Amino acid sequence: xxxxxxxxxxxxxxxxxxxxxxxxxxxxxxxxxxxxxxxxxxxxxxxxxxxxxxxxxxxxxxxxxxxxxxxxxxxxxxxxxxxxxxxxxxxxxxxxxxxxxxxxxxxxxxxxxxxxxxxxxxxxxxxxxxxxxxxxxxxxxxxxxxxxxxxxxxxxxxxxxxxxxxxxxxxxxxxxxxxxxxxxxxxxxxxxxxxxxxxxxxxxxxxxxxxxxxxxxxxxxxxxxxxxxxxxxxxxxxxxxxxxxxxxxxxxxxxxxxxxxxxxxxxxxxxxxxxxxxxxxxxxxxxxxxxxx
Amino acid sequence: xxxxxxxxxxxxxxxxxxxxxxxxxxxxxxxxxxxxxxxxxxxxxxxxxxxxxxxxxxxxxxxxxxxxxxxxxxxxxxxxxxxxxxxxxxxxxxxxxxxxxxxxxxxxxxxxxxxxxxxxxxxxxxxxxxxxxxxxxxxxxxxxxxxxxxxxxxxxxxxxx
Numbered sequence: 008x009x010x011x012x013x014x015x016x017x018x019x020x021x022x023x024x025x026x027x028x029x030x031x032x033x034x035x036x037x038x039x040x041x042x043x044x045x046x047x048x049x050x051x052x053x054x055x056x057x058x059x060x061x062x063x064x065x066x067x068x069x070x071x072x073x074x075x076x077x078x079x080x081x082x083x084x085x086x087x088x089x090x091x092x093x094x095x096x097x098x099x100x101x102x103x104x105x106x107x108x109x110x111x112x113x114x115x116x117x118x119x120x121x122x123x124x125x126x127x128x129x130x131x132x133x134x135x136x137x138x139x140x141x142x143x144x145x146x147x148x149x150x151x152x153x154x155x156x157x158x159x160x161x162x163x164x165x166x167x168x169x170x171x172x173x174x175x176x177x178x179x180x181x182x183x184x185x186x187x188x189x190x191x192x193x194x195x196x197x198x199x200x201x202x203x204x205x206x207x208x209x210x211x212x213x214x215x216x217x218x219x220x221x222x223x224x225x226x227x228x229x230x231x232x233x234x235x236x237x238x239x240x241x242x243x244x245x246x247x248x249x250x251x252x253x254x255x256x257x258x259x260x261x262x263x264x265x266x267x268x269x270x271x272x273x274x275x276x277x278x279x280x281x282x283x284x285x286x287x288x289x290x291x292x293x294x295x296x297x298x299x300x
Numbered sequence: 301x302x303x304x305x306x307x308x309x310x311x312x313x314x315x316x317x318x319x320x321x322x323x324x325x326x327x328x329x330x331x332x333x334x335x336x337x338x339x340x341x342x343x344x345x346x347x348x349x350x351x352x353x354x355x356x357x358x359x360x361x362x363x364x365x366x367x368x369x370x371x372x373x374x375x376x377x378x379x380x381x382x383x384x385x386x387x388x389x390x391x392x393x394x395x396x397x398x399x400x401x402x403x404x405x406x407x408x409x410x411x412x413x414x415x416x417x418x419x420x421x422x423x424x425x426x427x428x429x430x431x432x433x434x435x436x437x438x439x440x441x442x443x444x445x446x447x448x449x450x451x452x453x454x455x456x457x458x459x460x461x
Contacts, residue, residue, distance in 0.1 A: 008344060012302045015322035015368055038369075045325070045364040046345035058322065060369065086358075110434025111415065112352050112359040197433040 010048035017060040024061055024173060025148040031057045032170030038062070039082050039121035042113045067120070067175055072097055077179040081120025085109070088119060097181040100139060100188035104131045104206055107190070110198040120174040123159070126166045129200035129225035131192065133160055136177065137230045138188075138206045138222030144176040151175070160229035185210050185217075189284045192224075193276050195267065201225045202268045203276035207284050214289065216240045221284070226277050227261045234259060239285060249285055249294055253278045307371040311336070312380030320367040327351040327362035330377055338378035338407045342436070349435035352408035353377050359415045378407035387414050390452045397448040401439035408435050413449045423453055 018024045028035060035057035038044055047053040061067065067082045070093050077097045079088065088094050088105050095102045108114060108122070108131050122132045123143060136143070136156035143154045145168055159166050168174065182188075192204030203225050210218040219240050221233040235256035242248060262273035286295035304319035311334060318333055325344075330336045330353070342348035344363045351362040354376040381387050387410050394400050394410070409432065416423055416431040423431070428449045429442075437445060 009328075010323040010325075012321070012323055014302055015305060015366070017368075038366075041366070041369070042346060042361070042364055045366075048323075049325075049344045049363070058366075062369065109346075110349070111431060112349065112361050112412065112434055113346060113364070115358040116360050116365065197430055 008049050008051060010045070011051060011054045013048075013055055013058050015058050015060065017063055019063055021064055021066055021146070021173075021175070022148075024059060024064065025146060025171070027057075027059050028171045028173060029148045031059075032172075035059050035170075037121075037124070037173055040084060040117040041121075042109065042117035043121060043125040043127065061173070070094060072181060075181045077181055079119055079177045079179070081174045081176055082118045083120075085114035085117045085119065085122075086111070089114060098139060098179050099182065100190060100206060100208055101132075101135055101179070103188070103190045104135050107131055107192055107194075107198070107201075107204075113198075119177060123177065124166060124168060124174050126160050126162075126164050126229070127200065128160075128163055128227060128229050129202075129204075131190075131201065131204060131206065131224065134204065134206040134222035134224035134230040135190075136179070136222075137232045138208045138220045139179050140208075140220065141180075142178045143174060144178065145172045146175050147171045147173075153178075156230075157232055163228045165229075182208075183210070185212070187211055187288055189288055191280060191283060193280075203262075203273050203280060205277075205280040205284055207288070209288050211288060214243060214291075216244075216289070219288075221256075221281070223256075223260075223277055223280070225262075226273055227263075231259065233281075235281070244285060244289060244291070244294065246294065249282060252285075253281055256281055305368050307368055309370050309372065310374045312376055312383070318367075322366065322368055324367045325363050326353065326355075326365045326367050326370055326375070329367035330362065330375070336377050336379050338382070340404055340407060342404075347436070348405075349412065350405055350408050352411045352435065354381075354411065354415070359411055378411060381411070381414065389455060390414060390417075390448070393448040393452045393455070394445070397444050397451060399441055399444040399448040401437070401441045401444075405435055405437045405439075409437070409445055413445075413452070416449070417453055417456065421453065421457060423449075425450060428453075 036055040038058045038060045067080045069080045141156045143159050189207040192201035206222040208220045219236040221236045223231040235252045238252035262270045264270045330339045340350040342350035346364045353362045
């Protein structure tokens with residue numbers, strides 16, 4: 008299908024963009040890389056009156072590190088994150104996960120801010136941001152506000168962003184010494200949205216987790232920072248502890264059923280990912296016992 | 301304000317000036333306004349990869365890019381990289397290895413394979429599969445396509461296939 012008709016405008020400054028959003032926010036969509044917006048337009052899931060092309064706002068592009076924070080401009084493209092040594096060194100989870108975001112032709116155009124603002128619950132980056140305790144920086148014509156990733160996503164394709172606000176940057180705490188990560192997703196084809204996925208960040212001291220943040224995706228209407236991680240922090244992990252964490256995780260999940268998987272299958276995959284993650288991060292292959300749910 | 305917008309770009313090295321409606325995507329612009337029908341349109345939501353072209357040297361989905369967004373940019377299509385001889389060996393390998401079949405996905409497969417070989421001259425089969433994973437072949441000719449890309453990579457490095 009084809010997109011319905013809209014008016015197109017390409018502002019050259021952030022201030023101009025925010026003024027346009029103040030005037031047209033309810034009827035407008037920001038066009039960044041367009042790799043999620045264009046499908047939505049073509050499928051007529053979205054039919055805005057205005058498309059505001061922010062592709063020329065070079066102020067919103069780029070990756071930098073200072074004061075323990077990796078700052079990524081909202082319209083930084085996926086391929087730039089994938090090739091960035093700053094990202095690989097300071098947020099290796101993002102680098103690893105980015106290789107699973109769509110395909111080369113899409114990563115050449117898609118942007119981090121666009122991906123996060125689109126808020127697909129099966130997308131990799133929102134879960135990474137939740138696992139890494141990132142802060143999303145949003146602006147309107149009057150003010151800037153900083154939103155923890157854990158509070159940013161409110162539902163399927165829904166965020167706390169107001170119609171007159173735009174995402175300008177993402178701030179990720181630089182990985183500390185001893186911080187490790189895990190990323191895995193189940194999908195039908197490499198590069199597709201996940202059936203179930205897990206992006207995790209942890210600090211391991213000896214045989215225990217000093218910290219563990221589990222960002223599950225495609226198991227509910229938004230990325231889930233699983234409380235079940237608490238069952239595993241600061242204690243020696245054995246099969247019983249892992250089983251308790253899996254049970255706690257199941258209680259938190261609210262997976263959807265769709266053409267790809269039943270809710271039951273998604274629950275099983277999430278349990279499996281939890282075990283794989285814990286066994287990998289603690290280097291305890293004995294914990295990776297495959298059993299039926 | 302949904303009136304046509306003037307754009308200027310280069311397509312396969314030639315300067316193009318056109319008036320386009322904002323909603324017109326690059327694939328339809330290339331096919332319908334410029335007559336460059338090698339860029340195929342499949343799913344129109346970024347899944348099948350049949351519309352892959354190069355913009356400013358990098359492959360993109362032409363169905364997920366508006367023609368107005370390419371103002372000032374350089375677009376290369378299968379016609380361009382075919383006429384220049386850039387992918388002549390890859391095309392020959394596709395014929396040799398029976399990697400064509402119906403041919404619908406072929407132009408985009410060539411664009412994507414050439415993109416891989418430019419970035420990674422010595423890919424293993426897994427890397428080839430990964431790079432081509434965004435392109436559907438409806439005849440399921442994947443193994444033959446991997447063979448052709450691998451053979452081209454080997455030949456370009458001066459090694460026999």
